[in-house]
Amino acid sequence: xTSTTAQPADLESFSAELTGLEIITDPAQxxxxxxxxxxxxxxxxxxLNDKRGDVVVRPTTEAEVIQAVTACVxxxxxxxxxxxxxxNYGQCVPLQGGVIxxxxxxxxxxxxxxxxACVEPGVKLAALDKxxxxxxxxxxxxxxxYRTATIGGFIGGGSGGIGSITYGQIRDRGNLxxxxxxxxxxxxxxxxxxxxxxxxxxHAYGTNGIITELEIPLAPAYAWAEAIVAFPDFxxxxxxxxxxxxxxxxxxxxxxxxxDPIPTYFAAFRNVIPxxxxxxxxxxxxxxxxxxxxxxxxxxxxxxxxxxxxxASKGSTLVEYSWNHTTLHARSxxxxxxxxxxxxxSDKELKLVERMYQHFGDExxxxxxxxxxxxxxxxxxxxxxxYTTPERLAEIIRYHEDHGAFIANPHTFVxxxxxxxxxxxxxxxxxxxxxxxxxxxxxxxxxxxERK
Amino acid sequence: xTSTTAQPADLESFSAELTGLEIITDPAQxxxxxxxxxxxxxxxxxxLNDKRGDVVVRPTTEAEVIQAVTACVxxxxxxxxxxxxxxNYGQCVPLQGGVIxxxxxxxxxxxxxxxxACVEPGVKLAALDKxxxxxxxxxxxxxxxYRTATIGGFIGGGSGGIGSITYGQIRDRGNLxxxxxxxxxxxxxxxxxxxxxxxxxxHAYGTNGIITELEIPLAPAYAWAEAIVAFPDFxxxxxxxxxxxxxxxxxxxxxxxxxDPIPTYFAAFRNVIPxxxxxxxxxxxxxxxxxxxxxxxxxxxxxxxxxxxxxASKGSTLVEYSWNHTTLHARSxxxxxxxxxxxxxSDKELKLVERMYQHFGDExxxxxxxxxxxxxxxxxxxxxxxYTTPERLAEIIRYHEDHGAFIANPHTFVxxxxxxxxxxxxxxxxxxxxxxxxxxxxxxxxxxxERK
Numbered sequence: 001x002t003s004t005t006a007q008p009a010d011l012e013s014f015s016a017e018l019t020g021l022e023i024i025t026d027p028a029q030x031x032x033x034x035x036x037x038x039x040x041x042x043x044x045x046x047x048l049n050d051k052r053g054d055v056v057v058r059p060t061t062e063a064e065v066i067q068a069v070t071a072c073v074x075x076x077x078x079x080x081x082x083x084x085x086x087x088n089y090g091q092c093v094p095l096q097g098g099v100i101x102x103x104x105x106x107x108x109x110x111x112x113x114x115x116x117a118c119v120e121p122g123v124k125l126a127a128l129d130k131x132x133x134x135x136x137x138x139x140x141x142x143x144x145x146y147r148t149a150t151i152g153g154f155i156g157g158g159s160g161g162i163g164s165i166t167y168g169q170i171r172d173r174g175n176l177x178x179x180x181x182x183x184x185x186x187x188x189x190x191x192x193x194x195x196x197x198x199x200x201x202x203h204a205y206g207t208n209g210i211i212t213e214l215e216i217p218l219a220p221a222y223a224w225a226e227a228i229v230a231f232p233d234f235x236x237x238x239x240x241x242x243x244x245x246x247x248x249x250x251x252x253x254x255x256x257x258x259x260d261p262i263p264t265y266f267a268a269f270r271n272v273i274p275x276x277x278x279x280x281x282x283x284x285x286x287x288x289x290x291x292x293x294x295x296x297x298x299x300x301x302x303x304x305x306x307x308x309x310x311x312a313s314k315g316s317t318l319v320e321y322s323w324n325h326t327t328l329h330a331r332s333x334x335x336x337x338x339x340x341x342x343x344x345x346s347d348k349e350l351k352l353v354e355r356m357y358q359h360f361g362d363e364x365x366x367x368x369x370x371x372x373x374x375x376x377x378x379x380x381x382x383x384x385x386x387y388t389t390p391e392r393l394a395e396i397i398r399y400h401e402d403h404g405a406f407i408a409n410p411h412t413f414v415x416x417x418x419x420x421x422x423x424x425x426x427x428x429x430x431x432x433x434x435x436x437x438x439x440x441x442x443x444x445x446x447x448x449x450e451r452k
Numbered sequence: 453x454t455s456t457t458a459q460p461a462d463l464e465s466f467s468a469e470l471t472g473l474e475i476i477t478d479p480a481q482x483x484x485x486x487x488x489x490x491x492x493x494x495x496x497x498x499x500l501n502d503k504r505g506d507v508v509v510r511p512t513t514e515a516e517v518i519q520a521v522t523a524c525v526x527x528x529x530x531x532x533x534x535x536x537x538x539x540n541y542g543q544c545v546p547l548q549g550g551v552i553x554x555x556x557x558x559x560x561x562x563x564x565x566x567x568x569a570c571v572e573p574g575v576k577l578a579a580l581d582k583x584x585x586x587x588x589x590x591x592x593x594x595x596x597x598y599r600t601a602t603i604g605g606f607i608g609g610g611s612g613g614i615g616s617i618t619y620g621q622i623r624d625r626g627n628l629x630x631x632x633x634x635x636x637x638x639x640x641x642x643x644x645x646x647x648x649x650x651x652x653x654x655h656a657y658g659t660n661g662i663i664t665e666l667e668i669p670l671a672p673a674y675a676w677a678e679a680i681v682a683f684p685d686f687x688x689x690x691x692x693x694x695x696x697x698x699x700x701x702x703x704x705x706x707x708x709x710x711x712d713p714i715p716t717y718f719a720a721f722r723n724v725i726p727x728x729x730x731x732x733x734x735x736x737x738x739x740x741x742x743x744x745x746x747x748x749x750x751x752x753x754x755x756x757x758x759x760x761x762x763x764a765s766k767g768s769t770l771v772e773y774s775w776n777h778t779t780l781h782a783r784s785x786x787x788x789x790x791x792x793x794x795x796x797x798s799d800k801e802l803k804l805v806e807r808m809y810q811h812f813g814d815e816x817x818x819x820x821x822x823x824x825x826x827x828x829x830x831x832x833x834x835x836x837x838x839y840t841t842p843e844r845l846a847e848i849i850r851y852h853e854d855h856g857a858f859i860a861n862p863h864t865f866v867x868x869x870x871x872x873x874x875x876x877x878x879x880x881x882x883x884x885x886x887x888x889x890x891x892x893x894x895x896x897x898x899x900x901x902e903r904k
Contacts, residue, residue: 114675115703115739136588136672140701167700174701174743195746217701217739220588220672223566246827248619249592249626249669251567287567287669291626294647348826374800375698377827
């Protein structure tokens with residue numbers, strides 16, 4: 001592995017070559033732009049707390065990216081790419097200092113065709129959605145941080161989100177059409193990856209190329225109504241979530257199930273969700289509200305909040321109570337809380353969900369997010385965990401794995417130790433081609449460190 | 453059961469009360485308007501061949517429907533409702549003569565909102581699609597007869613079709629929002645059914661109410677490209693169909709798999725599909741063509757025909773080679789052929805499909821149509837059968853059922869003996885309310901004949 005600790009003199013020389021580019025060296029800003037939301041993890045907190053880049057460069061064009069990369073390579077500086085820093089695994093925290101390449105100013109929407117948009121990586125998801133809605137389209141899936149998160153950051157470090165109940169995850173063929181990548185070589189090249197090749201750089205934490213343009217597929221933009229449905233017992237809420245997800249005739253975008261006491265962390269809904277209830281937070285097409293109500297009725301749920309798409313477009317939306325915003329709200333009440341990421345196996349009876357729910361009780365509060373995986377709706381989960389010790393957290397994870405749940409560990413910044421579990425040989429080979437000096441986000445790809 | 457044989461005098465009195473309505477008594481027309489495509493079945497052919505209505509009435513408004521119904525009830529005439537007569541089970545063949553109520557002139561599209569259309573029953577599906585496409589919507593699912601079939605006939609006697617791979621079947625909650633029904637009483641009433649109540653009359657062959665208006669959900673209208681993919685062996689083609697259906701990131705509308713020698717019946721594709729090939733006929737969104745090609749590549753398929761949406765909109769489309777049009781083309785070459793309707797169980801490995809394929813060989817030529825059922829893509833099938841005797845056909849059906857396939861028998865005109873298998877108590881109760889004299893399509897609902 002190439003040693004990559006930046007020397008002050010090199011940094012100065014580097015900066016001197018970036019005439020015309022925005023450069024940030026203000027310490028407070030540097031600290032801020034070296035962080036993401038890894039603070040959700042008590043394991044990552046001490047590991048990443050003191051990690052800082054030495055300089056932030058904010059290019060506005062691909063040409064400026066190439067200019068910055070050329071200088072980085074010349075002075076052999078570590079180079080960590082960053083979007084809005086809304087990730088949770090320290091993906092964009094520079095472990096070895098060096099240069100932070102902040103792409104949030106590359107915000108061009110190059111074109112929008114029916115079903116496809118071509119964008120620069122710094123476009124905020126909310127802004128892109130707003131732009132494509134004009135022609136009847138929207139992004140297929142979004143993280144709960146969509147207001148600030150960038151498309152490049154989402155593709156580089158995310159997996160799925162609101163919309164995944166219909167379209168699956170980013171990793172599923174068809175959910176990313178093309179990427180343009182700048183290599184980190186003495187003479188940087190621009191490579192276009194299309195088809196299955198896009199997965200050489202998707203979800204690679206920016207370790208093997210700098211994404212400067214993306215073609216992403218769009219979804220038809222429905223008018224999304226929002227609803228909170230309360231249930232007296234958790235398993236009824238969970239089964240409602242499964243059946244709703246499996247209702248092919250009802251168009252939906254979010255099926256989030258929160259066990260009591262999670263709803264008590266939602267200050268805004270304190271007078272909305274009955275005390276002691278388990279609830280479903282859903283986005284459903286307005287044109288499907290009538291059959292949706294029939295389904296709620298079948299499961300004896302109580303719709304305690306319903307907003308039209310028009311109403312939901314003002315102020316905060318239920319999106320910002322789902323996925324990892326659920327964790328955010330819980331932590332804003334009790335910062336000692338943390339979370340897990342789990343894929344439960346496909347099972348209409350949700351037996352393993354029920355078993356884990358009963359086994360852990362309040363220690364691991366059940367929060368399901370239904371998503372499609374290989375054509376089937378399964379409960380993913382971002383359980384909220386009452387954290388005590390690293391050992392106990394490891395034990396909780398092991399218990400899940402021993403019983404057949406897949407844990408995408410959010411308490412590691414190493415690519416292969418999170419959701420992937422194995423080395424992605426294609427990603428490694430691609431890194432060898434485009435980042436021969438190992439400058440990109442050093443320390444994140446285990447396969448690179450351990451190769452040969 | 454009320455006896456319902458029309459007397460000539462009653463018919464004359466009946467007709468005399470229909471001033472202003474279109475009435476048809478021309479024998480050739482009467483014969484034509486007493487038929488559907490039950491001729492696909494060698495079992496139904498002799499049973500229905502001589503069945504004819506005595507008079508056809510063609511109302512253009514709900515008021516005219518009520519006028520006709522009032523007269524029918526007065527003279528106790530059997531009343532059989534008809535759309536375009538594109539069904540295959542003799543649904544609209546009048547077993548006891550009497551009046552045929554042809555609703556094909558009630559063609560108003562009352563309104564189209566985002567995601568919902570309100571229509572009269574006689575609207576042709578192709579015409580409705582054309583009208584809604586202007587605002588970016590289309591019908592969720594279509595039979596292969598969409599050019600001539602009416603929406604009322606489809607809801608009254610159909611189950612699903614092209615589009616069911618995304619939205620499931622008509623019976624799935626959300627795929628029919630409301631129906632307006634005229635009752636057959638001394639003083640006919642108009643009843644609106646919404647929510648789950650719509651299933652009291654959907655797929656009831658017009659035995660329990662006359663549908664005069666429907667609210668149906670719409671789907672976003674993609675630009676649908678068409679492709680034929682050839683495979684050297686059937687099970688690879690079938691597995692491709694399953695995986696394509698399960699590819700949540702690739703937008704599709706049709707996944708039809710035809711085993712050799714079925715493609716040889718497609719005269720138009722004689723020089724397109726390689727001899728001896730098994731093929732997939734698909735509709736895929738233009739914006740998904742690139743990932744689709746990657747999937748085809750993974751399964752070593754050969755795209756032997758591909759048309760853009762623009763090209764596909766001219767002339768015949770692959771839709772008209774799928775579902776029961778497959779049977780139509782086969783029978784146009786060899787009229788002794790017939791077919792089956794099968795639901796194979798959910799199984800990604802398609803073991804039962806493979807077993808049946810190998811067991812029957814050419815006698816039961818495999819034709820799969822993937823559809824969504826309860827959130828999962830399963831292979832439905834409309835196998836083409838080399839017919840020999842009724843006994844052998846029954847044996848083939850029994851063999852399928854004994855091995856766990858569900859047969860929706862297309863060789864019966866009795867509602868409960870086809871796809872339903874059991875009495876639908878809700879439909880029976882509704883018939884008791886709206887058709888006390890049992891005039892509607894007599895002989896089709898077994899539960900009515902056998903009640904008490």
